[in-house]
Amino acid sequence: MIFERSLQRELAYTAGAVFMVLLTLVLTTMMIRIVGFAASGEIDPRDVLVLIGLTVIGYLAIMLVATLFVSILFVLTRWYKDSEMVVWLSSGVSLTRFIKPIGIFATPIIILIMFFVFVGWPWSNQQSKLIRARFQQRDEVSLLAPGQFRESPTTHRVFFIEKMSPDQGHVENVFVTSTEGGKVNVVVSKNGHIETHKNGDRFVVLENGRRYDGEPGHPDFRIMEFERYGVKIQSQPVVNTPTTTGLPTLTLLRNPTKENLAEFAWRAGLPLIAINLMLLAIPLAHQNPRRSRTINLVMAVLIYLTYSNLLNVVQAWIEQGKMSFGVGLVILHVIVLGIVAFIFWLRVRNRPLFTRAMFSRSQGA
Template identity: 85%
Template sequence: MIFERSLQRELAYTAGAVFMVLLTIMLTTMMIRIVGFAASGQVDPRDVLVLIGLTVIGYMAVMLIVTLFVSILFVLTRWYKDSEMVVWLASGVSQTRLIKPIGLFAAPIIILIVFFAFVGWPWSNAQSKLIRARFQQRDEVSLLAPGQFRESPTTHRVFFIESMSPDQGRVENVFVTSTENGKVNVIVSKTGHTETMKGGDRFVVLENGRRYDGEPGHPDFRISEFARYGVKITSQPVVNTPTSSTTSTPGLLRNPTNDNLGELAWRAGLPLIAINLMLLGIPLAYQNPRRSRTINLVMAVLIYLTYSNLLNVVQSQIEQGKMSFGVGLVSLHIVVFALVVFIFWLRVRNRPLFSRAMFQRASQSR
């Protein structure tokens, strides 16, 4: 049918444009945020692009939901604004006839939302956490940076080097300070290099330097000179503690704790949100030609934010054991679906959502 093909074609064009705008905003925001983490030493600068890509994958389901809802509102609002919808309604096409073509258009998007909610979200979170853990638990040599004071996360040591060879094999003008049992140890050296023993232990061997040992506030510091002095490099194995947001969906089902059930309800809620918002966008797009189109967009933003925040509240209630998993999984979405049916009923009967008489009665009651 010409009507269905025209609607689906325009929805596809609009959805592509909306998705590109959302993706650009997401990439810009994540780039600023993750580059800030890299500058503060929380992530490896070489992993910035990888972390940005993983973050986009994690939030892909949310971006697709917004894309679907906004594109439906944009297209139908324009049809009302340009009186195209009036022509279709006069030709015998009711608002309920819009459900089929919009549903066919939304079906592949909803399938992608299911995939990214149940697979992409936990996988991207797990990979991001693993990359961060590897960087935070690297050995002390990896911490060194020329011209910067660096504190070891595993020991009470602070390192400073003036220069370093490209392979991190040799360093020059080294300063190392550590605190043990209330005493301060300060080591300065002109040069140094790394060595690996037969047992696998690694050392930074300092050459031609001095060591100062003593307790702050007391004058009896001991000063000793050395030709070679070894500082053992400590390292930790990478420990990646799983959380509910990084656990795969089958893992949540195998271990149904409150946290895992709350996370499962949140993931299952994303495609349900997409379906309800897809249906809600049809009657919500009703547009008076003499009214600005921005009103519908503002309402769409408020509805989505309210809906998503309520889903987060349901997740929190399940995690705290205040709501059962079954009730939390369906209650919110059933209420929203009933609201959608009610709004459809008002539109089919050509009744406004908010009449002037309602506002008059509300003002008189005050």
């Protein structure tokens, strides 16, 4: 039918524009946040682009839900604004007839939402955490930066070097201090290099330097000169302890703890939110052509935020044991579906959502 092709074509154009706007906002926000982490030393600056990409993959499902809802609402609101909807309704096309073309348009988007929330979301979270763990658990040599004091996360050592070769193989003017049993050890050297033994142990071998041992406040310091002095490099294995957000969906179901079931309820809730909001946008787009479209946009934002926050509340209740998994999985979406059906009934009967009598009673009260 003509109106179905016209509707689907305009929905596709609008959805593309809305998605690009949301993607730009998410990219900008994530870039500022992740670059801030890199500047504070929490992540490796070389991993910034990778982490931004992983974060975007994780949020794609949420962006697609918002894109679907806003694009349908925008298109139908414009049709009401330009009186196109009046033409279609007066020609015998009922409001419920819009469900089929909009459903056909939304089906691939909902499939993508399911893929990204069940597969992309846990995978991106797991990879992001692994990258952060590798950086936080790197060995002491990778902490070194010319002209900066760096404290080791595994020992009570503080390193300072003046120069370092690009391959981190040779260092010059090295200062190392450590605290053991209340005593301070200070090692100063002009040159040094990195050695790796056959058993895998790594050492910073300092040359032509001095070592000062003693307790602060006491004069009995020992001073030793050396030609070669090895400082073992401490390192930690990369331990990847997966959280519920990083567990694959099948793992959540195979290990049905409260936390895992709550996470699964949240993931399953996003496609259901997309379906309910898709249906809700059809009657919600109705408006007086003389009014501004801003009202519908504000309502869309409030409805989306309220719905998503309620889903988070249900997830927390399942995790805390205040609500069973079966009830929490469907109760919110069934209630919203009932509200959508009621609003459809009002629109089909050509009745307003709010009447003047309701406002006059509230004012009189």
